[in-house]
Amino acid sequence: MRAFRESFARFIMPYKFAIDEIATKVSILREEFSELHDYNPIEHISTRLKSADSIEQKIARKQCAPSFDAIRESVTDIAGVRIVCSFVSDVYHVFSMLTEQEDLRVLTVKDYISTPKPNGYKSLHVIVEVPVFLSEGSVRVPVEVQLRTVAMDFWASLEHKIYYKYDGVVPAQLLADLTTAAVTANSLDVTMEKLHQQVKNGDADGSRPIAV
Incomplete structure (x- = not known):
């Protein structure tokens, strides 16, 4: 040993x-x-x-x-x-x-x-x-x-905890809810990216670009 x-x-x-x-x-x-x-x-x-x-x-x-x-x-x-x-x-x-x-x-x-x-x-x-x-x-x-x-990291962390708790055998309803949460997380990323680009490019009100 x-x-x-x-x-x-x-x-x-x-x-x-x-x-x-x-x-x-x-x-x-x-x-x-x-x-x-x-x-x-x-x-x-x-x-x-x-x-x-x-x-x-x-x-x-x-x-x-x-x-x-x-x-x-x-x-x-x-x-x-x-x-x-x-x-x-x-x-x-x-x-x-x-x-x-x-x-x-x-x-x-x-x-x-x-x-x-x-x-x-x-x-x-x-x-x-x-x-x-x-x-x-x-x-x-x-x-x-x-x-x-x-958002991706938060979802992945939750997924890992769920699979660990159920030893890989996750109830169907939880899997469905997890998939729904992934869609929500993606929607948040898309919205945040859009806001980020608008502020960076000064598109929101025509003002000069600022860093976010």
Whole structure:
């Protein structure tokens, strides 16, 4: 067990450092906007590192070989960063600023905002590889970055709590209400985006644009 713990610690450490790298990049962008611009598109960020139990469940679902090399190849969401923005346009703006950085390599993009999941889930998912410099050399580590609005994040948090409470077997009426809530959250995002653009462009009363 001690040998396994040491091996797992060595395996998981680059993922922790990769999270730190992405979080630092986002924090720099956030601070730059706060200091130099009138408007900051990033509301807040959070990070997540899968536990050994979560990784075990993931490889069981994917029927992945129980080896660290196989896990590295097949599981790309061990490290996760979530970026919450004010408006939908901000989500794509922050996505562009982050993924255009030279040391990041984009592996996959799943746009659940333009194409939501059947249950109403909306978010922009991107897997990026970030270089992590260790004593034995540099390694490239995948990190799943989720970008969403405040409304999307609130809905996703509620969905997670409901599925956790019912252990995945959610009553039909709750699922229907959850889908309705997703429609409401989307309507709020659309309205807020419209107001944001009107104020930014000065369309509301013909006055000069101001930052929101």
